Amino acid sequence: MQTEDVLHRLPDQLIYGLTKDERFFNVALELGITWINRILFLKLLEGQLITYHQGNKEYRFLNTETINDFDELFKLFHKVLAVNLGERSEAIKTQYSRIPYLNSSLFEISELEDQTIKINSLDNSGHLELIGTTILKYIKKKATSLPTLNYLFQFLDAYDFASEGAEDVQEDNKTIINASVLGKVFEKINGYKDGSIFTPAFITMYMCKASIRLAVVEKFNDAKKWKIKQFDELYNKIDDKKEANEIINSLKICDPAVGSGHFLVSALNEIIAIKSELGILMDKNGKTLRDIKAEVIDDELYVYDIETFDQIKYQVPSTKTITTRYNFGGDTFDINKKTNSEKQRVFETLFHEKQTIIENCLFGVDINPNSVKICRLRLWIELLKNAYYKAETNFTELETLPNIDINIKCGNSLLSRFALDADLSKALKSIKYDVKAYRGFVNAYKNEKSREVKRGLQKIIDTIKTDFRTEIGNNDPKQIKLSKLSGDLYNLLKQGKLFELDSKQKKLQKEKQTKLEAEITKLSKEIEEIKSNAIYKNAFEWRFEFPEVLNNNGEFEGFDVIIGNPPYIRHEEIKHLKPQLEKDFTVFNSSADILTYFFELGNKILKPKGSLSFIVSNKFFKVSYGDNLRSYLIQNTLLQQIIEFDKVNVFDEATVKVAIVQFKKEKLSKTFTYLDVLAMPKNLETIVNEEGKEYEQALFNNGQWIFQSESLWKIYHKINEHGTALSGWDLKISRGLLTGFNEAFLLDEETKNRLIKEDENSEKIIKRLIRGREVEKYQANFQNTYLIFIPKGYTIKRNLPKDNINYVSEPTPRYGNMEIDTAWDWLKDNYPAVAKHLRPFKASAEKRQDKGDYWWELRACDYYDDFEKPKLIWKRIGSKLRFSYDESGTYTLDSTCIATGKHLKYLVGVLNSKLIENELNRFAPKTGTGDLIISVQALSPLQIPIPTPEQETKMNELVDKIIAQKQQGEGSKANEAKIDKMVYQLYHITPEEQKLIEEK
Structure with missing residues (x-):
């Protein structure tokens, strides 16, 4: 492709990538998939023919004896399979007498092949190396590589494409390749970039x-x-x-x-x-x-x-x-x-x-x-x-x-120019075909064998859809308003020609004209922006693409079933779509993964009482970005089943925790079946029928989707009733810092003391440090670990003279520029002991991503000052929940989170209570091994009662006593029990409910 520079033949290169290399790769991938599709289809056909003819090997044709080069493979594709039996040349009939005609569509030269290269352009002299784990072990003993086509045919021959199940007699115990296996292969080849995962x-x-x-x-x-x-x-x-x-x-x-x-x-x-x-x-x-x-x-x-x-x-x-x-x-x-x-x-x-x-x-x-x-x-x-x-x-x-x-x-399922209720009536009156005719052309296309007639039918279908687009566009409110404004302007100007106007009338007319022209210009620009918006390039028009779901009046009726596994794409990767998604979807949240929008789309394109069934990540059950979606589903659908696989990895390729969600398009609130699958099931239907539990949909009207007993539901509602989400408190939650190279920047007590002894200036840039494993309830267990703290911008700013406008007395992250040798000399002069300590780590420290202007600096961070303030500290991921209070200016690593703001002592008491421990265990996300992930997203929705001054004073006193007891090595259980009791009272939890929580 590069030799012939085929990219210039593509009418729109951008759809294949932004760079030349990306385009070559994506074009090559699409061509490769097209060719592999054909070959695999033919391999299955070959197996079928052999089976149909009682194992007759004369029906084999995918081998180098018959197809010895890419020219012959081209002939097989386009002169044999693409041509009806009666239209094949005599030579072809003789050579390929046993190969039937099935359908030309798969073997017609594609538009991309026509624009770039066909399979006969491939080099016949190319070889492929045999990898160590190759199934072709018998060949590997004789050769290290094979000609490309020979390799492909030998590889395919190593599998059984003829058997349908384990009960069949398989030649040489070959692995059976059935349609499901092929699907998995294709998903792996093709889904590497677009978020698709093969569903078991x-x-x-x-x-x-x-x-x-x-x-x-x-x-x-x-x-x-x-x-x-x-x-x-x-x-x-x-x-x-x-x-x-x-x-x-x-x-x-x-x-x-x-x-x-x-x-x-x-x-x-x-x-x-x-x-x-x-x-x-x-x-x-x-x-x-x-x-x-x-x-x-x-x-x-x-x-x-x-x-x-x-x-x-x-x-x-x-x-x-x-x-x-x-x-x-x-x-x-x-x-x-x-x-x-x-x-x-x-x-x-x-x-x-x-x-x-x-x-x-x-x-x-x-x-x-x-x-x-x-x-x-x-x-x-x-x-x-x-x-x-x-x-x-x-x-x-x-x-x-x-x-x-x-x-x-x-097309892009989520984007459409035209609403499902867009009026087609005028379009149907103005074009010569109605919906019945449109549907008839589509049905005729499906069974047409003539290539020419098929193209003609496709042209008619495309014309009908183009007419729909034009007519719907003409009836758009903006277009109607523009037509009206243009008419008003015409009438205004015409009035001036028919009648003589005095100066006052002329002035008034001019003002009206100017206003109308401004409105017309503004509206025309808006319409043109919509038409030319690149975001609609791959938009899919559900309104009329499938005539089978339109009634005879052209109204969209919808599907009976929407089913699938929506793509797993994080919100960071769809930034370009967010403005349009926000306009089109009520479930929009700027942090939501793309799969959330498929629920609302699915409900929109369903018939009334139609069913939707998706398997998706279960994160939206609990996290804040799922609030809108959960509310939408409760209010607009009738939930039928939720089957959660929170403790089972369903997908080989991904550790994402998933759930099957099924609903009907019906605004009712009844019961639905819930099951948490604890182990990979032999028969999922049996387990659901035997172990599934019924839940009232109305119970899930607010908040997270937590599946528990009715008694626990009452507790959950009390927590919501009496608490305020931490996201609404005056708190700033941040992650601990990342050095990128702990070996260089972390010090033990002995090394810290030595550096300060060698140069007392070292103490200015050495900070106390806490790691996640050292966080305990109420007070961290400081293990005499320290941090060399030279943030991005420190070297440059401290090197400037005091009269420079950029000079600051304290180091803060800052972008700048300064020669490396000069900067290093400054560090050696001002912090010789630290510079001497860091110098052996130079090569490794330079390679890290998390660095500042120079290799001895930490990455940019806008909240370094927060470590010096009073704060809460907790471990981000762990099996036990522990929150510490710190006012010593200790820094923490990225295995922790910190929170600064108001009511910190009160919060450390509440967060360490049994009730909140139970809450976080209940709804915080978990790793594959079951550890809790206490991130910003996990804590933000946590409901904590805002205290009265008296309540806060009482809590602070208890927290101070506990911290003092821990510092003196004394037991603090009695005071911790008092905090547990106080927290229960804050939420109005009864003794019976307390017992239930503590048993759980």
């Missing part, structure tokens, strides 16, 4: 089953005017199987951050299993598959004979008819049928059921174009698994795959 199979399987079955109940209730509540109630009520299929096929399920498509694949399998369970899985002639059961096991669709439990496996039916003679009641009769004909019927049914569901029920959006491609591929693979040879071709051609790409779209 047991999670997607459970979420799909719980949410889709609920949606199916709602669909039947709506269509049949029933009032059933549980899925099981459907069994005995269905009397029209065709109608039941139509009702289920009307489901609309969407993943707004679709990633590799794992949730949509799970949803596809679940819907097939639902139809099988309800006994309505029927072939094209309306005959039920009576002796066949389809069931989801380990997130894979398992189809088996209900008598033998044998999995149904397809083999090409024989063209010969076999006659079987039967005797019944003394009569003899013959039945003629082809071998494997029942399996043929099953696979035809499964293929077309999957096709119907994919085309009508499954929708996805993702900001990453590579994810979109991968999702489409995975859905094609699901269809490929049930591909069958067509009887009308004498079982020589496979059924072709539909164009499912139109249901999986690329």
Whole structure:
């Protein structure tokens, strides 16, 4: 790519990165994923063909004997797979006679390939080194590298792409590659940067089953005017199987951050299993598959004979008819049928059921174009698994795959120019197609095999959407107001031409004209800014992108199910989106992770009574940035399930603690099921049913989401009622300082004394220091550790003459510039002992990030002065809660936090009490090992009663006594018990409630 300098051919280079290197990398990644998609699809096809033909190895084609270079691979992609059987050249037909035509979409030259390079541009002479852990160990004994294409084919051959489960006989005990494994591979390749994490199979399987079955109940209730509540109630009520299929096929399920498509694949399998369970899985002639059961096991669709439990496996039916003679009641009769004909019927049914569901029920959006491609591929693979040879071709051609790409779209789900209730009525009157026609073009596209016709349909669809954009824009309030102002200006100027105006009238007209022109200019600028706003570049228009969720009047109706695993992206990484997110979302908080906005989006695009199920970080349950979201969910949805994995790592790739949150779009307050999963479950559904607890949604109307008994809830509400959040106190909470190199800057008692003895000036820049492990209740256990304290700016400022305007008598952080040698000479002259001590650490200290202007200085920090003040000190992360009071000017390391401000002695007493210890244990976030994280965010929402003068005096006296007792080595339990009792009284906690807290 660099040789041909292909970047200049891209119409918009910025979407691939800001720098040239970024662009080359991202273009290469997208091309690589496109090519790997095709190769993996073909590898699965190859395995399928071999299985279908009873292990016939002549159906192998992905090897260097057949594809010996990238030119041949290009031919396979674009002259074989992209071309219908009848249109292939004679040479191609001969060379690739066993390769079927399935769908050209995956193998058409992409827009990016057209703009940059195609696979035949790759160098055939390139080699790849065999890594130490390679699966190709038998080759590594003979060679250290292989030609690229040979390496790829050998690597793929080391896995089994033909088996569907462990019960299959696997050649050479190869690892099975199924669709789920492929999904995980793709998520790892593609999700490294956009926050997506592969969701384990047991999670997607459970979420799909719980949410889709609920949606199916709602669909039947709506269509049949029933009032059933549980899925099981459907069994005995269905009397029209065709109608039941139509009702289920009307489901609309969407993943707004679709990633590799794992949730949509799970949803596809679940819907097939639902139809099988309800006994309505029927072939094209309306005959039920009576002796066949389809069931989801380990997130894979398992189809088996209900008598033998044998999995149904397809083999090409024989063209010969076999006659079987039967005797019944003394009569003899013959039945003629082809071998494997029942399996043929099953696979035809499964293929077309999957096709119907994919085309009508499954929708996805993702900001990453590579994810979109991968999702489409995975859905094609699901269809490929049930591909069958067509009887009308004498079982020589496979059924072709539909164009499912139109249901999986690329865009930023969270950003839209147009509101869901934007008026389409005028747009529908002014364009020549209505919603029915729009929907018809989309449906026609899905099954069109001609490339030219497909392009024509896509052009019509794009034109309709462009017309919608234009007409909605014209009906925007700002645009209407601009038109009115322009009309007013025209009439004003016209009036001046029709009638002679006197000087007073002319002056008045001029003033009106000036005002109108200013308003028009201002409004025109605002409209233009909105149109040209780069933030909308990838905006996704839910209002009209999916005609399947519009009614015939063009009104947005919404989806039945929203499901997924929203991306894990911290708020620091979405700064550019925050202004627009604040305008569009009521749950906005400047510190909120991006996943919070997906809840409100999901609720907006749901139908009334539709279901949403997300697996997300559970941090928003308790932290302050989740306040708006928690309030929104309680007030606008009907919670159904919250399944928390606080003590289990669900994701291999991330230690984030997660929860499944499921709700209905309904403004009701009832009970919901909660479960805290303590160990990785074998069957999540069983555990939820057996161990889940019911909670009243109304209890969660204010504050954090804490799941506990009713008695503890009363205590929690008392704490909220009588306390004031620490964020509202006159406190400044900061983190301890970071040296970046403790070995150089921390001193023991002996070294401190030696440096002061060598140069008494050293004492000015040596400070007492406390580390996290030395923090105890009420008073820290000082271990004679000291800090060389030379903050950023100290060297420069202290080196300036007193008459310089930048001179200050005390060191404070400051940016500046001074030659290194001159600065070092100054340090040696003024602090020779410290300079001598630091000199051996120069090389390491220079490499650290946390330094000031020079390597001997600490990093910039605007609260160094706070360490000199009276303060609270506590350990940031630990298994025990301990708060110390300090007024000795001791500094602390970053393993601690400090707080300065008012009421400090009172606060150290309250914070060390049993009640507050219980509170922090209850809601403070925890590490993977269970240690508490007492950060600024954890303490800010803590509710502490503001004391009366009498209460504060009493508390301060007790704290002083405890500190004195600790200094003298005496016991302080009696006074600490008095503080516990006093704190209980501050919150009006009863003796019974005290007992409950202390037992807990």
